[in-house]
Amino acid sequence: MRLAVLISVATVLSACATSGPRPVNVIPLEQRAQALTAVINMRRQLFGPEPANVCDVHRLLDGLSNVRELIRADARGGIGPGDERTCGTGEAPRGSWRIVAIERQGGALRVRVSTTGSGGAAYYEDYTARGFSVTEVRIHDFVYD
Amino acid sequence: MGVASASPSSPPAAWRRAFLLPVVLSACALTGGARGLPPLTVAERAQALDEVIGMRHDRISDRLPVDACSVFLVLDRDPSFRDHLGSYQRARLTADAPASCPATMAEQRMTRDGWYVRSVVRTGRNDMVVTAVQTEALRGGQTERYFLHRGSEGPRRWQLREVRIGDFSYV
Numbered sequence: 001m002r003l004a005v006l007i008s009v010a011t012v013l014s015a016c017a018t019s020g021p022r023p024v025n026v027i028p029l030e031q032r033a034q035a036l037t038a039v040i041n042m043r044r045q046l047f048g049p050e051p052a053n054v055c056d057v058h059r060l061l062d063g064l065s066n067v068r069e070l071i072r073a074d075a076r077g078g079i080g081p082g083d084e085r086t087c088g089t090g091e092a093p094r095g096s097w098r099i100v101a102i103e104r105q106g107g108a109l110r111v112r113v114s115t116t117g118s119g120g121a122a123y124y125e126d127y128t129a130r131g132f133s134v135t136e137v138r139i140h141d142f143v144y145d
Numbered sequence: 146m147g148v149a150s151a152s153p154s155s156p157p158a159a160w161r162r163a164f165l166l167p168v169v170l171s172a173c174a175l176t177g178g179a180r181g182l183p184p185l186t187v188a189e190r191a192q193a194l195d196e197v198i199g200m201r202h203d204r205i206s207d208r209l210p211v212d213a214c215s216v217f218l219v220l221d222r223d224p225s226f227r228d229h230l231g232s233y234q235r236a237r238l239t240a241d242a243p244a245s246c247p248a249t250m251a252e253q254r255m256t257r258d259g260w261y262v263r264s265v266v267r268t269g270r271n272d273m274v275v276t277a278v279q280t281e282a283l284r285g286g287q288t289e290r291y292f293l294h295r296g297s298e299g300p301r302r303w304q305l306r307e308v309r310i311g312d313f314s315y316v
Contacts, residue, residue, distance in 0.1 A: 045284075045315055046206065121204070139204075139308040 035109040035129035040078035042134040051080035055087035056099040191229035198234040213238040214246035215262040285315035
């Protein structure tokens with residue numbers, strides 16, 4: 001009996017060791033597109049019309065070729081000009097704010113934006129997104145010019 | 146010199162407690178003194194507002210003016226409250242004269258588009274939070290909380306550490 005239990009435990013541990021830790025940060029594409037839609041709209045509401053970098057959107061949506069179609073129509077105008085096929089070639093347009101990551105945060109998603117202000121001041125903006133809505137923005141880690 | 150005993154004509158202790166306690170608690174609510182922390186001076190609150198108004202205007206939004214009456218109220222209704230601020234911040238304030246401002250924050254009505262300071266509260270020996278509301282009749286509004294901290298050495302100026310914006314009601 002004890003031997004059977006030991007063998008079972010060893011089998012389970014062995015399986016875990018070979019498969020490694022389960023990825024906890026895999027976020028479905030649709031949820032990422034919703035969060036990006038929410039952030040692009042909210043950032044325009046808060047800070048003005050400067051559009052998002054098309055290559056950031058492209059990268060965070062798995063490098064798919066139809067990134068603009070994945071973003072809801074009301075936010076498409078908030079994505080900058082440029083052809084996503086040029087992303088990674090050094091020819092992509094650069095702006096003063098970049099979307100750097102999307103992560104899970106409890107039941108919501110956190111979208112991190114890196115911003116460079118006028119004169120070189122820099123800080124991060126963290127958007128808490130639930131579906132197509134932003135519930136909170138946190139601005140932090142100010143680096144004064 | 147002994148300790149003077151209470152005179153027969155002085156109010157009873159229970160009456161004094163009932164009267165004074167709400168007054169003391171009300172004063173502490175603004176400054177954070179209720180938990181044994183030193184109250185924020187007018188100069189400290191003004192310096193924090195300088196930091197917050199400057200940061201807001203430079204980094205967040207420069208569209209709406211700062212409601213002067215709300216600043217007047219959180220600076221203890223000092224008639225010369227504008228003098229506590231830097232010239233850059235002073236220029237961001239509306240033109241209200243102190244005489245036309247409400248007597249308390251509770252009476253402050255956000256009837257025009259603008260940015261209103263609601264409170265300046267000490268949350269720790271070296272930490273405070275400035276809460277403000279931005280409101281626009283046609284677009285909606287938001288609540289902003291500015292977290293400030295001062296180091297334990299050096300000039301000990303209050304510096305902005307984080308801003309949290311929420312309670313969005315945009316249409």
